[in-house]
Amino acid sequence: MNPKRECIAMLLAGGQGSRLGVLTQTIAKPAVPYGGKYRIIDFPLSNCVNSGIDTVGVLTQYQPLELADYLGNGQPWDLDRADGGVHILSPYQQIAGTSWYKNTANAIYQNITFIERYNPQYVLILSGDHIYKMNYAKMLDFHKEKDAACTIAMLEVSWEEASRFGLMSTDEDGRLLEFEEKPKKPKTNTASMGVYIFTWDKLREYLMADENNPGSGNDFGHDLIPAMHSAGERLFGYRYSGYWKDVGTIDSLWEANLDLLNPNVNIQADDAKWRIYYKNTPAPPQYIAPCAQAQNCLISEGCEVAGEVDYSVLFSGVTVEAGASVRYSILMPGAVVKRGARVHTAIIAENAMIGEGAAVGASSEEMRVAGRLDDWGVCVVGKGVTVEPGASVAPKEMLDADRKSGEVR
Amino acid sequence: MRANNVLGILYASSYEYTVQELSGSRTMGSIPFGGRYRVVDFVLSAMVNAGISHVLMPTKSNYRSLMDHIGNGKPWDLARKREGIFMLPPFSSTDSTGVYRNRVEALKGILGFIREAEKEHVLLVDGNLICNPDFGDMLAYHIETSADITIATLRGTPPRLNNTMLLESDSTGRVTGCLVTAGGNTAAELWAPHVLLMKKDLLVEYLESVADAKVVSFERDLVQERLGELNIRAWELPNFLAAIDSLPSYYKANLALLQSGGRRLLFPKERPVYTKVRDEAPSLYGLDASVKNCLIADGCVLNGAAESSLLFRGVRLGKGTVVRNSVIMQDTTIGDGAVLENVILDKRVTVAANTTLSGAANCPYYVPKGSAV
Numbered sequence: 001m002n003p004k005r006e007c008i009a010m011l012l013a014g015g016q017g018s019r020l021g022v023l024t025q026t027i028a029k030p031a032v033p034y035g036g037k038y039r040i041i042d043f044p045l046s047n048c049v050n051s052g053i054d055t056v057g058v059l060t061q062y063q064p065l066e067l068a069d070y071l072g073n074g075q076p077w078d079l080d081r082a083d084g085g086v087h088i089l090s091p092y093q094q095i096a097g098t099s100w101y102k103n104t105a106n107a108i109y110q111n112i113t114f115i116e117r118y119n120p121q122y123v124l125i126l127s128g129d130h131i132y133k134m135n136y137a138k139m140l141d142f143h144k145e146k147d148a149a150c151t152i153a154m155l156e157v158s159w160e161e162a163s164r165f166g167l168m169s170t171d172e173d174g175r176l177l178e179f180e181e182k183p184k185k186p187k188t189n190t191a192s193m194g195v196y197i198f199t200w201d202k203l204r205e206y207l208m209a210d211e212n213n214p215g216s217g218n219d220f221g222h223d224l225i226p227a228m229h230s231a232g233e234r235l236f237g238y239r240y241s242g243y244w245k246d247v248g249t250i251d252s253l254w255e256a257n258l259d260l261l262n263p264n265v266n267i268q269a270d271d272a273k274w275r276i277y278y279k280n281t282p283a284p285p286q287y288i289a290p291c292a293q294a295q296n297c298l299i300s301e302g303c304e305v306a307g308e309v310d311y312s313v314l315f316s317g318v319t320v321e322a323g324a325s326v327r328y329s330i331l332m333p334g335a336v337v338k339r340g341a342r343v344h345t346a347i348i349a350e351n352a353m354i355g356e357g358a359a360v361g362a363s364s365e366e367m368r369v370a371g372r373l374d375d376w377g378v379c380v381v382g383k384g385v386t387v388e389p390g391a392s393v394a395p396k397e398m399l400d401a402d403r404k405s406g407e408v409r
Numbered sequence: 410m411r412a413n414n415v416l417g418i419l420y421a422s423s424y425e426y427t428v429q430e431l432s433g434s435r436t437m438g439s440i441p442f443g444g445r446y447r448v449v450d451f452v453l454s455a456m457v458n459a460g461i462s463h464v465l466m467p468t469k470s471n472y473r474s475l476m477d478h479i480g481n482g483k484p485w486d487l488a489r490k491r492e493g494i495f496m497l498p499p500f501s502s503t504d505s506t507g508v509y510r511n512r513v514e515a516l517k518g519i520l521g522f523i524r525e526a527e528k529e530h531v532l533l534v535d536g537n538l539i540c541n542p543d544f545g546d547m548l549a550y551h552i553e554t555s556a557d558i559t560i561a562t563l564r565g566t567p568p569r570l571n572n573t574m575l576l577e578s579d580s581t582g583r584v585t586g587c588l589v590t591a592g593g594n595t596a597a598e599l600w601a602p603h604v605l606l607m608k609k610d611l612l613v614e615y616l617e618s619v620a621d622a623k624v625v626s627f628e629r630d631l632v633q634e635r636l637g638e639l640n641i642r643a644w645e646l647p648n649f650l651a652a653i654d655s656l657p658s659y660y661k662a663n664l665a666l667l668q669s670g671g672r673r674l675l676f677p678k679e680r681p682v683y684t685k686v687r688d689e690a691p692s693l694y695g696l697d698a699s700v701k702n703c704l705i706a707d708g709c710v711l712n713g714a715a716e717s718s719l720l721f722r723g724v725r726l727g728k729g730t731v732v733r734n735s736v737i738m739q740d741t742t743i744g745d746g747a748v749l750e751n752v753i754l755d756k757r758v759t760v761a762a763n764t765t766l767s768g769a770a771n772c773p774y775y776v777p778k779g780s781a782v
Contacts (some may be wrong), residue, residue, distance in 0.1 A: 036691035037707070075483070076686075261693075277688050282681040284672065285444035285706040285719070286692065295698050298691040301445070301707050313691070 002083050005055055005118040007140055007197070009048050010111070012104055013041060013128040014061030019249045022382035022400045023349055028060060030128025031067040032253070033332045033350070035260055036298040036313045038278045039070060040247060041128045045077045045086070046276045051136035053124065055084035057114055059107045061091060061100060076279040089114060106218035109207045115200065123203055125196040125220065131256050131267065132193070132244035133274050139238045140197055146174065149202040149233040150225065153195035155240045164246075165191035166221040168237050176235035181221040190237070193244060196220065202233065243267040250398075254347055254378045257313045257330045261296055281333075283316050291322050307337065315350075324354075327363070338389070345378055345395060352381045355389035355405075362395050410549040411460035416528040416609060419452055420515060421496075422469035423535040423603070424570055427654050430775045431755070436468060437653070438536045439475040441738045441756065443666055443675065444719050445706040447478050448653070450684045451541050451675065452534050453494075457485050458680045459544035461532065463492035465522050467515045472498055484683045495522060512572075513630075514622040516612070524613055531612050535603035537570075537653040539662055540646065541675050541682060544606075547644050551606045556642040558611070558632065560584065561604035563646050568654035569593040572628050574601040576643055584641040587633040589626065592654070599643060602652050607631075611639075648674050660753060660773045663719050663736045666704055689722050697728055706739075713743070727762065734770065738778075752776065 017029025024032060030041035041058075048056050056079060060067055067088075073079075074086030089111050091100050101107035108115075108125065115123060122143065124136055134153070143151040154168050166181045169188050179192075206224055210216050216223045229235055243266050245256040259265045283302025288294055293308045302317035307324035315333040320326055324337045327344045334351040337343055341354045346361040354360055360381060367376040377396035387393055388405040421438035431440045438449035449466075456464060464487060468475060475496070482494035497519050499509065509515040516523070523531065530551070532544060542561070551559040560576065567573045567590075575597040577586030592600070611631075619625050632641060650671060651662035665671035676682060689708030694700065699714040708723040713730030720726070721738045727745035736753045743749065744762035751768035755778040760766070764782055768774030776782055 037689075076688075275688050276690075280686040280688070282683050284676040284682065285704045287667075287672065288700045288703050288705060290702040292701065294694045294700055296696050297694050299694065299705070300691040309694075315691075 002118050005120045007122040008055040008118050008120045009053050009124040009126055010057045010108055011044055011126045011128055013058050014101055016062040021398045022380055027066040028063050031070055036300045036315050042276050042278045043131050044126045047134050049077050050274055054081055055118055057087050057089045059089045077277045103218040104220045105210050105224045109211050120200050123198050123200050127194045129248055130246055142238050143197045146236045148236045149199050151197045151236045151238050153193040153240050154190050154237045155244055156189055157191045159189050162186035162189045168192055170237040174236045176237055179225055179229055250378050347380045349383040351384045353386045355387055357390045358387045359392040410545040412545050412548045413460045414528055415461050415530045415532050416526040417456040417461045417464040418533045419466050420536045421466050421475055423537045428656055428659055430656055435474040436472050439478050444704045445722055446684045450682055451539050453485055454682045455541045463526055464494045465519055467497045467519050478685050484685050512627045513625050517616050517622050520616050528609055531607055531609045533605045538602050539650040540648055541680055542646055542648045547606055550644050554642050557639040558607040558641045559644050560601045561646045562599045562601050562643045563649055567592040567600035568652040570654050574628050576601055578643040582642050584643050589628045650674050667702055687722055
């Protein structure tokens with residue numbers, strides 16, 4: 001038995017993130033690279049550590065290899081603890097039979113034994129899909145002050161996006177009045193961030209009840225929270241107002257990366273007081289050649305830049321050769337852009353190769369002139385894929401196999 | 410060849426008096442180098458990459474920054490239950506302060522650790538050397554020639570350092586002549602930066618035989634005087650950047666990394682260089698940034714112009730600044746409109762707006778750690 005914890009975190013990292021297409025073909029969504037150095041999961045993990053939470057269960061299911069490899073023993077996040085630390089929780093065989101994690105609430109239900117080893121008073125439920133910096137300790141203070149059974153972090157989103165989220169209305173005290181998961185016609189634009197603190201006794205009780213309810217979909221937003229609400233439990237909304245971005249789609253992942261270049265967006269990753277930790281791969285400093293032009297961009301160690309880079313994010317070990325241009329694009333670790341190639345509005349995944357003189361993506365202006373603005377969007381070149389010299393990749397295209405010269409979609 | 414039967418000994422304090430500006434508050438080994446490293450990182454990483462998992466690092470004075478840097482050795486994978494890295498500060502006793510004056514005294518002070526290491530060979534390397542060779546190749550040569558001592562060699566002008574060995578060798582690579590000099594511009598075919606691989610028993614035997622370590626010389630006793638008796642071999646170092654012997658040579662070695670040849674020497678893909686991790690964000694290039702021929706570490710914010718320079722982690726370059734041929738160490742802030750040429754700014758220096766600082770190409774202007782200019 002471990003010493004008692006006040007609060008432990010359970011991080012739901014099992015989702016496929018199917019809307020990210022080729023980027024999540026072989027890795028789980030939380031392992032998707034973000035921001036020149038990080039993976040999505042670095043944000044919730046670093047938030048935990050910075051908030052004083054030293055025990056985190058990471059629930060994995062879809063393509064766990066790379067994620068498990070990345071987390072290792074948790075050392076980069078200071079989560080290699082003698083007691084507590086990071087634990088990877090995969091579905092496992094039991095006497096009663098084998099079952100995958102059916103849904104979010106069921107995943108936690110299947111790990112009740114893990115949680116009880118730490119005998120926590122509170123459990124923080126997180127997901128590995130969001131980019132944000134948040135002090136969970138303040139939210140926990142709020143939860144205790146309100147004597148809540150469950151506190152849900154919430155923030156305002158744009159009205160257009162509102163129907164993608166669980167929407168909440170609260171009274172002046174923060175008590176939840178109404179909770180609607182992804183309604184077609186939103187009545188409010190205050191959305192749940194998918195960050196919950198539960199008083200463990202209550203959560204345990206409702207997880208049991210949920211599991212015994214054959215009609216339940218075993219989902220926090222759809223089933224468990226509405227059940228607690230209708231039973232009259234003390235549910236509260238905790239307002240958060242910083243940067244928060246769901247990076248579930250190609251467009252939002254691209255935007256969230258470029259947000260790092262926007263001085264008006266408050267997500268500086270280099271904040272010394274709230275550092276985002278990551279697993280470092282050793283690489284020499286970045287080299288910017290005499291003929292290079294690099295402006296308004298983020299560049300990481302191990303890069304060699306001789307071409308033009310503008311409004312882009314370059315991960316570790318990226319090469320941009322002389323005469324190549326990269327604009328409004330995200331180049332993941334090890335990507336190579338050869339001489340004279342042109343990359344615009346694109347995500348180039350790990351170790352992809354853009355051959356000499358190739359054209360990947362296009363600017364909105366070019367597409368407008370061509371009268372094809374509707375076809376404009378972010379294009380993606382998958383992991384390890386080669387775009388041969390002179391070949392082209394159209395806007396919005398997702399390339400998961402090599403593109404031959406002269407071949408057109 | 411995996412060198413897991415080799416004990417590494419890396420002197421942290423070699424020749425630090427030659428760069429008193431930089432070593433005022435640190436050891437030779439912990440002098441920042443190459444944008445994100447400390448001098449010690451290169452040889453230490455090369456040792457680890459060759460399979461050496463047991464390293465002794467005798468230190469002399471000012472070793473706090475080195476202790477902070479090395480920590481438990483985790484970044485080099487040397488935080489081990491078996492073996493690992495041992496920092497060995499002077500150990501004072503009733504008859505000695507423990508502070509050594511020469512190599513033999515340093516080794517005698519750690520004789521117990523050397524004796525106890527269950528290794529057949531010892532690799533001794535000076536802490537002022539910037540190189541990333543394959544020590545596995547050196548060991549293969551050492552074993553193939555059944556050498557007692559294998560000495561790494563280079564051709565050309567030796568640095569201006571005491572106890573520099575100038576060597577002669579025959580066609581088989583056996584060392585036939587040795588001159589112990591003060592280095593500098595002496596004409597010699599072969600000189601030896603202090604990188605020696607030898608049988609551990611031989612080293613232990615020698616150290617045990619030394620009665621008064623103050624008056625002996627490692628190079629004279631073990632190499633020069635025993636050439637006939639021992640099988641001493643020269644192994645040409647295929648990869649070498651510099652031996653630091655002065656502030657200008659430190660400056661020059663840094664700027665050499667702006668050449669692709671220099672970078673290839675020090676950063677071969679198969680032998681990564683490890684260092685303490687700082688979890689910096691990527692460097693941010695602003696709208697007004699103009700960076701040409703520079704080596705830039707992570708965590709910088711660049712809003713000015715930089716040319717032919719090295720910027721360490723967390724450097725802030727203000728608007729309208731111009732930095733040329735300079736080495737700017739970590740967390741230094743350069744105010745708007747400042748103009749710097751041929752300078753070395755140590756850590757956490759603050760340069761006020763519109764300041765002009767310049768040195769000469771062969772004699773850089775140095776600004777000490779933490780100062781405000």
